Amino acid sequence: MNLGLSSVSLRYDGASDWAICDVNLEFEAGVHSALLGPNGAGKSTVLRVLAGLRPCDDGRAHVDGRDSREWPRRELARQMAFVASTEEDAFPVRVREYVGLGRNPYLGGFKPPTDADRSVVASALARTDMRDLAERYVTNLSAGELQRARIARALAQEPSILLLDEPTAHLDIGHEYAVFELLSEFVDEMSLTVVSVTHNINMASRFASRVVLMREGTVVADGAPPDVLTPEHLGTAYGWPVRTLTGDGLGCVAVPVARGVPE
Amino acid sequence: MRRRFPAVPVLATLLVLALLTGLLTGPAGLGAREIADVLRGGGDPQARLILLHIRGPRVMAAVLVGAGLALSGGLFQALLRNPLAEPYLLGVSSGAALGAVLALVTGLAAANGWALPLAALVGGLAAIAVVFRVARVAGRMDTRVLILAGVVTSAFLSACITLLLTLGPPEALRTAYFWTLGSLSGVSWRMNVILAAYLVPAALLSLGLARDLNALSLGEEAAAALGTDVERTKRAAYVLGSLLAAATVAVAGIIGFVGLVVPHAVRILWGSDHRRVLPLSCLAGAAVLTLADSLARGPWGPVEIPIGVVTALVGVPFFLLLLRRGTTA
Amino acid sequence: MLREGCGRASSQETCFNLAHDDLFAGRVWAGPASRVPRLFPKDGVLVFGAVDDRRGPLSGAPRRAGAAFTVLSALASVAMLATPARAQSVIVDDLGRELTFERPPCRIVSLIPATTEIIYALGAEECLAGRSTWDDYPPEVEDVPDVGRAIGADAERVVARRPDLVLLIAGSDNARSVDDFQRLGVTSLVFRLNRLPELRSVIERLGRLLRRKAAADSLWNAIATDLDDVRERTSHLERPVVYYDIAFPPPITIGRGSYLDSLITIAGARNAFHDVEAPSPTVSLEAIAVRDPDVILFPVSDAWNGASGPTERPLWSNLRAVRTGNVRRVDADLLHRLGPRIGRAVRSLARVLHPEAFADASGETTR
Numbered sequence: 041m042n043l044g045l046s047s048v049s050l051r052y053d054g055a056s057d058w059a060i061c062d063v064n065l066e067f068e069a070g071v072h073s074a075l076l077g078p079n080g081a082g083k084s085t086v087l088r089v090l091a092g093l094r095p096c097d098d099g100r101a102h103v104d105g106r107d108s109r110e111w112p113r114r115e116l117a118r119q120m121a122f123v124a125s126t127e128e129d130a131f132p133v134r135v136r137e138y139v140g141l142g143r144n145p146y147l148g149g150f151k152p153p154t155d156a157d158r159s160v161v162a163s164a165l166a167r168t169d170m171r172d173l174a175e176r177y178v179t180n181l182s183a184g185e186l187q188r189a190r191i192a193r194a195l196a197q198e199p200s201i202l203l204l205d206e207p208t209a210h211l212d213i214g215h216e217y218a219v220f221e222l223l224s225e226f227v228d229e230m231s232l233t234v235v236s237v238t239h240n241i242n243m244a245s246r247f248a249s250r251v252v253l254m255r256e257g258t259v260v261a262d263g264a265p266p267d268v269l270t271p272e273h274l275g276t277a278y279g280w281p282v283r284t285l286t287g288d289g290l291g292c293v294a295v296p297v298a299r300g301v302p303e
Numbered sequence: 304m305r306r307r308f309p310a311v312p313v314l315a316t317l318l319v320l321a322l323l324t325g326l327l328t329g330p331a332g333l334g335a336r337e338i339a340d341v342l343r344g345g346g347d348p349q350a351r352l353i354l355l356h357i358r359g360p361r362v363m364a365a366v367l368v369g370a371g372l373a374l375s376g377g378l379f380q381a382l383l384r385n386p387l388a389e390p391y392l393l394g395v396s397s398g399a400a401l402g403a404v405l406a407l408v409t410g411l412a413a414a415n416g417w418a419l420p421l422a423a424l425v426g427g428l429a430a431i432a433v434v435f436r437v438a439r440v441a442g443r444m445d446t447r448v449l450i451l452a453g454v455v456t457s458a459f460l461s462a463c464i465t466l467l468l469t470l471g472p473p474e475a476l477r478t479a480y481f482w483t484l485g486s487l488s489g490v491s492w493r494m495n496v497i498l499a500a501y502l503v504p505a506a507l508l509s510l511g512l513a514r515d516l517n518a519l520s521l522g523e524e525a526a527a528a529l530g531t532d533v534e535r536t537k538r539a540a541y542v543l544g545s546l547l548a549a550a551t552v553a554v555a556g557i558i559g560f561v562g563l564v565v566p567h568a569v570r571i572l573w574g575s576d577h578r579r580v581l582p583l584s585c586l587a588g589a590a591v592l593t594l595a596d597s598l599a600r601g602p603w604g605p606v607e608i609p610i611g612v613v614t615a616l617v618g619v620p621f622f623l624l625l626l627r628r629g630t631t632a
Numbered sequence: 633m634l635r636e637g638c639g640r641a642s643s644q645e646t647c648f649n650l651a652h653d654d655l656f657a658g659r660v661w662a663g664p665a666s667r668v669p670r671l672f673p674k675d676g677v678l679v680f681g682a683v684d685d686r687r688g689p690l691s692g693a694p695r696r697a698g699a700a701f702t703v704l705s706a707l708a709s710v711a712m713l714a715t716p717a718r719a720q721s722v723i724v725d726d727l728g729r730e731l732t733f734e735r736p737p738c739r740i741v742s743l744i745p746a747t748t749e750i751i752y753a754l755g756a757e758e759c760l761a762g763r764s765t766w767d768d769y770p771p772e773v774e775d776v777p778d779v780g781r782a783i784g785a786d787a788e789r790v791v792a793r794r795p796d797l798v799l800l801i802a803g804s805d806n807a808r809s810v811d812d813f814q815r816l817g818v819t820s821l822v823f824r825l826n827r828l829p830e831l832r833s834v835i836e837r838l839g840r841l842l843r844r845k846a847a848a849d850s851l852w853n854a855i856a857t858d859l860d861d862v863r864e865r866t867s868h869l870e871r872p873v874v875y876y877d878i879a880f881p882p883p884i885t886i887g888r889g890s891y892l893d894s895l896i897t898i899a900g901a902r903n904a905f906h907d908v909e910a911p912s913p914t915v916s917l918e919a920i921a922v923r924d925p926d927v928i929l930f931p932v933s934d935a936w937n938g939a940s941g942p943t944e945r946p947l948w949s950n951l952r953a954v955r956t957g958n959v960r961r962v963d964a965d966l967l968h969r970l971g972p973r974i975g976r977a978v979r980s981l982a983r984v985l986h987p988e989a990f991a992d993a994s995g996e997t998t999r
């Protein structure tokens with residue numbers, strides 16, 4: 041399922057500038073796209089407009105050809121899952137129940153969960169390697185485990201689109217890698233459409249097949265990682281001189297240099 | 304799955320025990336045999352009178368009011384995502400009390416036995432409406448504004464009440480004071496039926512809301528992403544919770560602690576899934592208030608302790624004990 | 633020697649001379665006879681116009697006046713010793729405080745409706761400098777300045793009346809007022825008025841305090857006569873069990889600790905909750921049903937009728953008294969004040985309970 045934005049602009053209440061301005065983006069099905077850019081570039085805003093979580097002032101966001109604000113919420117949630125980097129502290133629940141919340145879009149108010157639902161939850165737990173932690177309370181999980189639990193919950197929604205807002209923000213390098221690897225698996229094995237917002241240029245270059253670089257509410261560069269992740273583009277986008285290192289299997293590592301240091 | 308002890312059997316037993324205790328307690332000294340006689344259709348007319356027309360409706364009222372208060376508390380705790388929320392937080396009790404005091408001071412309550420509860424209900428509903436209106440920011444219900452609006456409205460209404468009572472006759476002051484302490488006496492069968500007709504649908508509706516409330520506990524954004532209609536859920540929880548609180552206050556005055564402690568204790572013992580918390584709170588609240596009412600009427604001779612006092616005196620130590628044993632496994 | 637001083641008790645602005653002698657401070661007036669404060673009872677005061685009227689007490693030759701004064705004071709002391717010690721009164725209030733009054737107070741603020749009525753009944757109303765908002769009898773009391781609440785009084789408003797005595801009703805919610813007045817140096821007397829004997833004691837003490845003993849005695853005698861008369865007329869009548877409905881919700885009635893219980897007994901009935909000691913216990917409908925009262929007395933007042941009557945309350949129709957139409961109204965304004973009109977109150981109560989025996993109105997009217 042594909043999704044995208046057409047001429048979308050959004051301004052937050054009381055702000056003088058546009059958060060995103062006239063953004064046009066189409067995301068193909070079955071592709072992992074990464075949204076990169078400095079803070080305030082509008083990446084998270086784009087993601088939320090895509091998810092239908094925020095109305096836009098201009099233009100429209102569409103999912104599978106239909107305006108995302110017109111989708112009934114429950115139906116949309118069966119197609120698209122959204123994983124934020126932080127959430128409010130839930131009341132203490134066990135991981136299994138937490139992941140089970142992902143089945144909400146399929147269960148109305150009164151329907152009890154069926155065996156099918158339970159097996160979906162079980163497989164989501166298995167995929168994210170959370171089976172052993174299924175009976176633990178979410179309040180007792182580490183940041184990495186909690187993030188995997190959130191991804192498991194997203195999987196339990198059986199979506200075809202997965203949107204992630206800085207999924208590895210609080211994770212160490214090992215766990216970061218693990219998460220991105222997982223996302224790759226989703227794309228390869230389940231043909232999910234993945235759009236992730238991240239600050240990790242290296243991970244984006246290694247796992248995303250498409251990178252969208254944003255700055256101050258507009259798209260600065262868009263395309264395959266080697267084309268987008270150049271010192272010029274990165275320097276312009278981040279407003280800081282950057283040197284890149286590439287290598288086989290290492291993706292692209294961007295290193296900020298001190299100002300005034302010669303090339 | 305490891306649970307402390309199975310919820311429904313325990314609570315159901317507790318409720319049955321509470322009912323029996325309620326029926327057996329009272330100054331009339333009716334024993335089990337007399338009660339059995341009456342229930343079988345016979346029995347001494349005095350016993351029939353007391354059991355069927357005085358104790359019976361009162362025990363029923365305790366069950367319904369207790370269930371209503373606990374359910375209301377559970378709904379507010381879910382809505383406000385705060386385990387310290389309770390039914391009276393958002394101005395219902397002050398509004399109802401103001402309605403009642405107005406009815407007393409203006410002499411309206413003298414006209415009709417229903418006038419006082421009706422006035423309290425209207426007052427409670429008016430307060431709810433005001434707070435609801437204030438908390439609607441840009442078409443959405445902002446829960447932080449809700450709490451603030453509720454607290455401030457409560458304060459304002461309490462000040463109005465104090466003013467009325469200061470200017471009014473001293474007899475009104477005393478009656479109003481005792482009314483606010485809460486009492487289950489004088490709830491007729493008809494009132495019970497009305498209360499039940501209201502409580503049962505409310506309980507069912509809130510059960511249907513439970514999954515969405517679970518999602519809401521993750522935050523509004525995550526809940527929306529999971530398919531919850533966040534505004535509708537918040538509104539529904541607010542309206543159901545407030546109406547329940549208003550109905551109970553109108554019938555029984557202000558009875559504290561049940562709405563705060565019971566749902567919280569249920570959460571501690573049996574987890575936070577609202578599909579369990581809400582119905583179990585109803586059961587537990589019914590049992591707790593019935594027992595408390597028996598205590599209030601209990602062995603102290605003909606003199607009664609206000610039920611709000613009993614719930615506080617007994618509820619607080621029990622709750623502290625529960626907190627000490629830890630919130631989770 | 634001659635000493636100047638200003639008397640606190642006097643409403644007059646002028647200072648007057650006092651002989652510095654504890655025995656008869658204030659009992660000797662050294663000045664022109666025309667200046668004797670109006671409120672001093674004439675007996676017990678030595679009046680002598682030893683000093684020039686026009687130029688004030690201290691004009692003239694102080695030494696001469698001083699000498700004359702010393703001689704006279706010596707005589708006065710002898711005279712004082714000879715006369716019976718009626719000069720001062722010692723009143724013990726209901727907090728156990730013993731207060732000595734050298735002369736009767738003449739600026740009284742009465743914060744008890746009953747004592748206000750008593751003061752009027754004793755004919756001492758000119759001594760009333762202030763009353764509480766709840767004082768409404770007799771009608772002339774309207775002209776006495778209202779100083780606010782009787783319980784938790786506004787000390788400032790009371791003190792503004794420059795009282796030499798404040799009368800307070802006993803009770804835990806009034807404890808702070810007692811302390812306030814003590815701190816401000818205002819004399820106060822605390823009276824308890826829960827039972828009939830306490831009324832008698834208060835009348836007696838006020839009578840002594842205001843030097844109206846005779847009036848006090850006759851006031852109490854009139855009350856006692858009324859009570860005895862009613863008691864006698866109902867002595868052979870059948871005594872119904874009565875529930876006195878003070879308030880609802882919740883149901884509040886009277887126990888032994890209230891004078892109303894005694895009144896009910898005198899009026900020829902039995903209080904359903906006589907076995908409870910508290911003055912106004914909260915009971916339950918069930919407890920009432922068990923005692924099965926014959927009559928329910930429902931006090932109504934001109935001032936306020938906000939509470940619903942027993943006939944309108946759900947579930948109360950299960951009581952025999954309600955079913956048989958035996959809910960009777962009584963006059964709350966008369967009954968709920970233990971004061972000089974209590975005799976009338978008992979009569980009205982008896983008339984409601986035993987209309988046949990009290991068909992002759994005896995000049996009293998009930999509503």
